[in-house]
Amino acid sequence: MNGGLYRSTHAAPDGRPPTQDGVTVVSVEETGPEQPGQSSSSGSTAGQSAIMAVGSLVSRVIGFVRNALIGMVLGEAVGDAYTGAQFLPGQIYELLLGGILSSVLIPLLVRRRKADPDGGQEFTQRLLSFAVVMLGLATVLVVLAAPLITAIQTSGDTTTPAFRELVTDFSYLILPIIFFTGVSALIGAVLNVRGHFAAPMWAPILNNIVVIAVCGVFLLVFGTDKDLTPENISGAELTLIGAGTLLGMVVQAIGLLPALRKVGFRWAWRWAPRELGLREIGHLAGWMLCYVGANQIAVFALVRALNTAGGEDNPGALAFNNVFLLMMMAHGIIGVSVITALLPKMSAAAAEGRLAEVSDDLSRGIKLVTAALAPIVVAYAVLGGPIAVLLFEGGRITNADALAMGTVLTVAAFAVLPLSISFLCTNVFYALQGNKTAALINLPVVAVRIAGYFVLAAILDASLTAAGMTAANGVSYLLSALISLAVLRRRIGRLNLGSVAASLLRVAIAGAVAAGLAVLVTRLLPGSGAPDGRIEAIVQIAVGGAVILIAYIGMALLLRVGEVSQVVGMVRRKIGR
Incomplete structure (x- = not known):
């Protein structure tokens, strides 16, 4: 869901061009003849990539501002109800259109754009007309069923009737988002197959700005003096945020x-x-629907566990979602960038039967992703508390609430690398036209994820539930990566795993040294890893971050981590010029 909501990881994160079987749709020249009013320059892959990267970064920064303000305005308890209601349209959109759009409809639009004399104009109009009607009907049915859906999602001994009623009330206002999310995605698909990526990347910023403005109005009108709870939130307060x-x-x-x-x-x-x-x-969408459906069952179980455990003193859905955004930011900016760069080459090699090259690119991708993400992983693990305080403390989010989110972020640090590696492997299957294989691998992975949710929710203290759910995600990502690598080894042969393992070991040593030094340094600073306010948090992040970066790069160069050496050499050459 745009605006920064937890999404199943099959979906292409913001900034990634649509793909079918791994083939990236990047330009007008690839998708058909130039149409009236269409600029030929829009097909520049490099230019579009730069625009998307900038748009993604700006959107994510503004998204963090939005989420921080939501927390300040609503606090933990009401914020959990709001976030739980926001999960619903995201889940239903994914089932209706999310995976099918990227895996079926976009390639279909591309083919018709090439084959039809009018560049696919009439077919696209038919598809949009049909989709708008179906989205409208689905949205009406879902809104009518809101009480039933939220009752299942929020059932539990620890959830109060007032909390369940609040989630339902928010859902009535928020569920119509399904229709506009679908329309927005369809328009974005039409633009993408015509080589225009800028507008779909920047449009979510408008969404975030509107919600930020609404939060500002809320603070001006209602203030933060009242301890907002599900029992005392007024109809006007609820309507303003939901609408x-x-x-x-x-x-x-x-x-x-x-x-x-x-x-x-x-x-x-x-x-x-x-x-x-x-x-x-329908035939083409079948396996993707299986993939998406399994993921959405997991999301449903996740939200239920978080709603059951969340409360005024325990980090719940709001805390989990804030941390998930940070995890996806690292994955999106680093992992997806590497994957997007390698995917066209892998797809071409797979199409021509050059499987050894696919294997080499996969190995190269794992090394690049690991080397680039390692210092971010260390920063999240060591500086989780300061980062959460800096980003989320304020208003009705207390210092203790923010530090609790920091604990979740520390756990999330260990899920970032498995997420990116499993995502890379999944895209290799797409390059090999193995959508069915990817869907079948996902079934046991989701089963383990859901089992982890229930087991950890049962054995952990309620204050650790959000961290436990994050850990369950991390384990499932790791399992997905391991199964995918085993299957790929049988499918494409040797994967250079010895070379990959050696590189991972060197990166792990460099990361461990950086983490150890950062822990020692931050313990000497005011706040000692648990800052009391943003000033102490900024100091710890600045000093600790500098130590992590310098120590990691130094050790990586000493251990001859090739990917880091290449980046450092490139920077040196640019500075020399």
Whole structure:
């Protein structure tokens, strides 16, 4: 869900071009003839990548501001109810359209754009007309079923009737987001296959700005003097936040319309579902629906566990989601960038049967991702408390609440690398046209994830539930990576695992040295790893971060970690120039 909500990891994170079987859709030249009003320069891969990278970074920063303000405005208890209600449209959108869009509909639009004399214009109009109607009907049915859905999601001995009722009330206001999220995604797909990536990347910023403005109005009108709880939140307070969240998604969808005109696409109502080839679409979408459905069952179990454990004194859905955003930021900026760069090359090699090259690229990708993410992992593990205090403390989020989020972030640090490696392996399957294999691997992984949720929720103290859910995710990512590597070894042969293991060991040693030095240094600073306020947090992050970066790079160079040496050499050459 745009605006920074937990999403299943099959979905392409922000900034990644759509892919089918690993083939990245990158330019007008690749997707068909230039249409009226379409700039030929939009096909520049390098230019589009830069725009997407900047848009992704800006969007994530503003998203953090948004989430921090939500926490300050609502506090932990009401914030958990709000976040739980926000999970629902994300889950349902993923089931209806999320995975199918990237794996089926975008490639279908690409093929029709190449084959049809009008560049796929009429087919796209038919598809949009059908999708808008189906999204509208689905959204109405889901809104009507909101009490039943939230009752299942929030059932538990520790959830109060007031909390369950609040989640339902928020859901009535927020669930219509499903429709506008779907429309926004469909417009983005139309733009992407026409070589335009900028608008879909920047549009979520409009969403975040609207919600930030709504939070500002809330603070001005209602203040933070009242201890906001599910029992005492007023109808006006609930409506302002819920309707404001919906308004943000509406503005995001509307913000994409000018870009459609820019690429020469004209909207026209064409109701002809029989001419869409729905049977073919359904067949192609089957395995992806299996993949997505399994993930959404896991998300449902996750939200139920978090709602059961969360409360005024325990980090719940709000804390988990804030930390998940930080984890996905590291994965999105580093992991996805590496994957996006390698994927076209791997796809071409796979299509021509050059499996040894696919294996080499996979090994190279694992090494690059690990070397680049290691210092971020160390920073999250050692500086989790200061980072959480800096980003989330304020308003109704106390220092203790922020430090509790820091504990969750420390656990999340160990999930970042398995997430990126498993994501890389999944995309190798797509490059090999192995969607079915990826879906089948995902089934036992999700089963382990859900089992971890229930077991850890049962044995851990409620204050550690969010950390436990994060740990369960990490274990499932690791399992996914291990199973995927084993299957890929049988599929494409030698994976150079000896070389990969040696590189991982050197990176681990460099990271451990950096972590040890950072722990020693931060313990000597005011706050001693648990800062009391943003000033102490900033000092710890600045000093500890510098120690981590210098120590990691120094040790990596000493241990001859090739990927780090290449980056350092490139920087030196640029400075020399």
